Amino acid sequence: MGCNGWERVRTLEIAAALLSGAAALIFAGSAVAETPVERGHYLVESILACGNCHTPKSPGGMPVMERNLSGGGLMFTLPPFSGAASNITPDKTTGIGAWSDDEIRRAIVEGVRPAHGRLPNTQLAVVMATPFFKAMLPRDLDAVVAYLRSLKPIQNEVAAPTYRMPVRHDKYPDAEAGFTEAVMAEPVRRGAYLVTIGHCMECHSPSDKGVPDFARLGAGGRVFNAQLVQGMPKEWPGAKAANITSHPTAGLGRWSDAEIKRAITQGISRDGRRLQPPMAFAWYARMTDADLDAIVAYLRTVPPIE
Ligand code: HEC
Numbered sequence: 548m549g550c551n552g553w554e555r556v557r558t559l560e561i562a563a564a565l566l567s568g569a570a571a572l573i574f575a576g577s578a579v580a581e582t583p584v585e586r587g588h589y590l591v592e593s594i595l596a597c598g599n600c601h602t603p604k605s606p607g608g609m610p611v612m613e614r615n616l617s618g619g620g621l622m623f624t625l626p627p628f629s630g631a632a633s634n635i636t637p638d639k640t641t642g643i644g645a646w647s648d649d650e651i652r653r654a655i656v657e658g659v660r661p662a663h664g665r666l667p668n669t670q671l672a673v674v675m676a677t678p679f680f681k682a683m684l685p686r687d688l689d690a691v692v693a694y695l696r697s698l699k700p701i702q703n704e705v706a707a708p709t710y711r712m713p714v715r716h717d718k719y720p721d722a723e724a725g726f727t728e729a730v731m732a733e734p735v736r737r738g739a740y741l742v743t744i745g746h747c748m749e750c751h752s753p754s755d756k757g758v759p760d761f762a763r764l765g766a767g768g769r770v771f772n773a774q775l776v777q778g779m780p781k782e783w784p785g786a787k788a789a790n791i792t793s794h795p796t797a798g799l800g801r802w803s804d805a806e807i808k809r810a811i812t813q814g815i816s817r818d819g820r821r822l823q824p825p826m827a828f829a830w831y832a833r834m835t836d837a838d839l840d841a842i843v844a845y846l847r848t849v850p851p852i853e
């Protein structure tokens with residue numbers, strides 16, 4: 548791909564990450580003083596990476612931050628569904644400005660739209676990772692809603708989706724088991740929480756005809772290409788999700804912590820190869836070091852699978 552759009556994208560992404568890094572430092576240092584909007588900002592713009600789908604992208608693949616979360620960033624053409632990510636800014640007509648807090652919470656964790664407005668009572672397509680988001684602690688879910696409410700309303704009509712089959716959500720074991728505030732003090736469990744709400748294993752577990760195989764958690768193999776996902780730069784070659792289990796050769800078993808963190812935040816593999824989207828490297832780069840360490844600690848516990 549050479550020194551083209553992507554290199555520029557990286558530079559800009561890093562600049563953006565540095566700017567929000569200052570905020571992240573404040574968060575890490577004073578979790579108690581953090582307001583719900585600040586917490587929601589941190590989560591949405593880092594581990595949750597809502598904008599990876601919901602923020603429009605420039606032709607070079609850069610998120611257009613002036614239009615953050617206003618919809619249409621990525622489009623999907625899958626057997627059960629064709630459509631784009633919705634406008635989730637508080638615009639009253641084209642966004643979610645007329646929804647109550649409860650209705651927003653329900654859409655995120657249950658995947659159901661309210662009984663009024665655009666597409667009333669419809670279920671959100673499976674690409675919205677609701678079986679993972681449902682693991683969010685109540686405090687974090689409230690914070691996400693507070694942050695979405697604080698956004699600038701942007702008018703942007705996203706074309707209506709086409710549904711071809713009923714929505715089928717597969718349960719993610721850690722999300723079903725749930726998390727508590729108390730376990731957030733243990734790095735491995737906090738890492739499991741972040742990996743759950745970041746739906747890492749949705750991409751990184753094998754899947755057969757849309758059915759994920761969580762018995763092979765983290766073994767990789769899912770393929771992403773321009774037939775399935777639209778909105779990437781023209782030259783995007785697609786990507787196949789890697790094995791991120793603790794297997795010594797097939798997975799991350801022999802990687803150092805720093806190498807794993809570099810892959811997650813900068814999109815550089817152990818051998819220096821540049822990793823391709825759709826993984827949300829630029830968002831993950833805004834995570835605090837403590838949260839990244841927790842993710843690495845958890846990944847080390849994922850059973851090795853070849
Ligand atoms: C992998 C891509 C992806 C990610 C990541 C994602 N979404 Fe979505 N989201 C979608 C798509 C696609 C739709 C539209 C689904 C449909 O039309 O059935 C959607 C719909 C929604 C809706 C319904 C709005 C409406 O009017 O239709 C809300 C609310 C929402 N997402 C919030 C979020 C939040 C908050 C996050 C981060 C926690 C998030 N999404 C992360 C893809 C994504």
Ligand code: HEC
Pocket residue numbers: 741742745746747748750751771786787788789790791807810811815816817821822823824825826827831842
């Ligand atoms: C939207 C799908 C998706 C999500 C979500 C996702 N990844 Fe990835 N990830 C990929 C793909 C695809 C690749 C391979 C990219 C390539 O080879 O160019 C990858 C590569 C990686 C690599 C590099 C492995 C190697 O061998 O080079 C690591 C480490 C990784 N992901 C960890 C994570 C973690 C941790 C999370 C959650 C915080 C996560 N991923 C979320 C799709 C995803």
